[in-house]
Amino acid sequence: MFEHFFQCPYCWEEISVLLDPSVSQQTYIEDCENCCNPIEFRVSFSENELQTFEANNIEQ
Incomplete structure (x- = not known):
């Protein structure tokens, strides 16, 4: 598993x-x-390396 840190698109924590x-x-x-x-996550890996990471709010 790979731990990734990011800011929440709602509360910015x-x-x-x-x-x-x-x-x-x-x-x-x-x-x-x-x-x-x-939060909607879109993630891609290539050769076990993180290539893209998106964390988007879901408009409700």
């Missing part, structure tokens, strides 16, 4: 997520551990 580099393309939704708002 720095939080972390655990990413699985064995899956090259990932899109999923997870709640912020601080403010509990849903």
Whole structure:
């Protein structure tokens, strides 16, 4: 697993997520551990290296 730190797109707190580099393309939704708002993650790996990471708010 790969720990990645980023700022929540809602509360701007720095939080972390655990990413699985064995899956090259990932899109999923997870709640912020601080403010509990849903965040859409788009992640890609190449040769077990993180290539792209997006954490976007979900307009509700």
